[in-house]
Amino acid sequence: MVERKPRLEGKVAIVAGAGSQGQIMGNGKATAILMAREGASVLLVDAVEDRAAETLDAIAAEGGTASVFAGDVTNAADCQAMVEQAVASYGRLDILHNNVGIGGAGTVLEVTEEVWDRVMAVNVKSMMLTSKCAIPHMVAGGGGAITNVSSISAVRPRGLTAYSVSKGGVIALTQAMAIDHAKDLVRVNCIMPGPVYTSMVAVNMTEERRDARRRASPLQVEGTAWDIGWAGVYLASDEARWVTGVILPVDGGVTIASPSR
Ligand SMILES: NC(=O)c1ccc[n+]([C@@H]2O[C@H](COP(=O)([O-])OP(=O)(O)OC[C@H]3O[C@@H](n4cnc5c(N)ncnc54)[C@H](O)[C@@H]3O)[C@@H](O)[C@H]2O)c1
DSSP states (O other): OOOOOOOOOOOOOEEEESSSSSSSOOOHHHHOOOOOOOOOEEEEEEEEEEHHHHHHHHHHHHTOEEEEEEETTTTTHHHHHHHHHHHHHSOOEEEEEOOOOOOOOOOOTOOHHHHHHHHIIIIEEEEEEEEHHHHHHHHHOEEEEEEEOGGGTTTTSSSHHHHHHHHHHHHHHHHHHHHGGGGGTEEEEEEEEEEEEOHHHHHTHHHHHHHHHHHHTTOOOOOOOOHHOOOOOOOOGGGGOOOOEEEEEOOOOOGOOOOOO
């Protein structure tokens, strides 16, 4: 039997959007729990402090190391304070997992300017701001790993135009940052989740709709937040040391499926 050490042993991680907006396991929450299980010290960042505190309870119950930072990642001062707290608490910064994202429904005929600007700020600008504050500390430590959470909605848009455009922006941001910071050994990758069942999408969802989402994937298996979390662990780990600029669909094969006849 091969024994292995925890995959993130000794690493310090920030998970932005580490809470869940409901009782169903969220992508950011699962990622934070798995990172702690794999030996990372995790700063749990969320605009709603109670949500991050619930994630902290789950990690503490398993004997993991984590703490909470309440802040809004669309705010530059909060991003700076967040990074400073991670470094002050744990001595370094190796991993930034940018999970924060909100929906944005409607066509360009329907969306308001206010909603459009908000979706771009929360889904794209926030990742630029958190990265701007995190990268200097990663460089000082010899490198790091940033993972941005996009969505298959970026490449398979349907009725969520502001959301799709913002998630396309996340892909472009990932690739630009991967090139810009490779010389400093900062790897930047992107996860494109498919239709996973989390609190974010469960609101008002019927069992029929939930089953249709499950059947949309060639695997015909419902995706969960844990599937997204494991991708986050891999991309943050040294096992992915030669992986940068990658856009990883975690979607049961949805993006390669043809429409059924
Ligand atoms: N569930 C899906 O089917 C699906 C599919 C594709 C992509 N995604 C992506 O997954 C990510 C979210 O997944 P989740 O399950 O963790 O969602 P979630 O909404 O349950 O959790 C996100 C957390 O982010 C926090 N947050 C929101 N705005 C913030 C801000 N400005 N500053 C700090 N914190 C903020 C919220 O309070 C919440 O606790 C999003 O980026 C979303 O676009 C989800």
